[in-house]
Amino acid sequence: MIKIYHNPRCRKSREGLQLLKESKQGYKIIEYLKETLSFDELKSIINLLGITPLELIRKNESIWKKNYKGKELTNDEVIRAMTEHPKLIERPIVINKEKAIIGRPPENIKYIL
Numbered sequence: 013m014i015k016i017y018h019n020p021r022c023r024k025s026r027e028g029l030q031l032l033k034e035s036k037q038g039y040k041i042i043e044y045l046k047e048t049l050s051f052d053e054l055k056s057i058i059n060l061l062g063i064t065p066l067e068l069i070r071k072n073e074s075i076w077k078k079n080y081k082g083k084e085l086t087n088d089e090v091i092r093a094m095t096e097h098p099k100l101i102e103r104p105i106v107i108n109k110e111k112a113i114i115g116r117p118p119e120n121i122k123y124i125l
Contacts, residue, residue: 014039014125016115017049017057017105028104028115035125044098054091057105060112065090068102068114076100 016032018041019025032039049057058065065087069076075097085093094100104115108124115121 015042015107016040017042017044017101017103017107019043019045019103022103024116024118025104027118028106028121031115031118031121031125032106037125044101044103048098049095049101051088051091051095054094054101057107057112058091060107060110061105061114065094068094069100070102073097073100 014032014037016025016029016039018029020043029041055065058068061068066085069090071077071081076093079097080090080093102114102116104118104121106113106115106121106124111124113120113124
């Protein structure tokens, strides 16, 4: 089943969810701001995406700018920052079997459907 890590307050995330609805495939919505991800879950998602943890960070968030920007952080420290402050996670993330993609722009989601 397809999973979407979703923030209903985010326009791009809502657009991504709409693409999933239109695909008529089964999917599960994970509101990651309510159902926070563990360190291991987030690390697994990053591995599926094939990116570094820093590439999953929303660098314009005030939490990032205030607490982390300009600091030399290990990958584990960046992941911990996202588990402590899930608002830092780029969205939406869609996983289909062993493939994952960040839905920015939302049309990227079509590549894994």
